[in-house]
Amino acid sequence: MNQMPVTDADYAILADFRHTLRLFMAFSESRAAAAGLTAQQHQALLAIRAARPGAATIGYVAERLILKPHSASGLIHRLEALGLLMRRSSVDDRRQSLLELTAKAEMILADLSATHREELRRLRPLLTALLDRAGE
Amino acid sequence: MNQMPVTDADYAILADFRHTLRLFMAFSESRAAAAGLTAQQHQALLAIRAARPGAATIGYVAERLILKPHSASGLIHRLEALGLLMRRSSVDDRRQSLLELTAKAEMILADLSATHREELRRLRPLLTALLDRAGE
């Protein structure tokens, strides 16, 4: 790999792709902030909500958010302090904490997710066009 | 908007999309680090390289990276200290700094960009599938 030279068009695609990702992330961050959350807190809640029942642990959040486990630990701690989740010790493995969203978190997340679904629909043509151009 | 309820499938798509973006960003960050750059520095160089000639200013980088101008200012300052770019005062508007990559930066960026182009090709099927599912 790496043998094909990088053209001006390649740079433009890569730069535009980054810009579009940043637009999405800026959108997401502002919506999360409006709901009283940081971007990381929002994504942790989303990862937990989307996990199979009983699968949401600190380690799982770390894996899905691509963080070190001890970074996820702090993130979860802050969410717990905000009243957005509760942890229960796992019965099978008492080292693990099973994470559950509170009703408050469920409501916030449902609202954020509807908004994000719309934004993703809006950005889809742009992103797919860029991916297509990158994939030629 | 926001009237359609959010289903479990929606949460899964949003969470998977985030996870895929994070995979890409983790890939990117590790490659940049291997080249001695932070993720932000890499993306600033890319934005400058992809700009129209004479268009690359601090404000332009701020706009493309979605940062406040004074945050871009610090970022550019660090790149200059690393010998990766030079700034020239603009002739038309002497408030502006025109940014130019050094040969060293050009080489690093060409290598990173070839790698990123490959990674984007690799992730394309996954991302487009998720976008399609989000857009139904």
Next chain:
DNA sequence: TGATAAATATCACATTGCGATATAATCCGC
């Protein structure tokens, strides 16, 4: 059982982006 590994937590640190603010240059209405 005893050594090793895994899950989570704590601490000190570095990075980074921001708000508030400053300075210099440009623009615009009169």
Next chain:
DNA sequence: GCGGATTATATCGCAATGTGATATTTATCA
């Protein structure tokens, strides 16, 4: 063209966040 508003960039102090090093508890397995 003059004076005030605006723009481009810079500096300072701050808050948030991820990490490495390390610790603790529990599980696994030879």
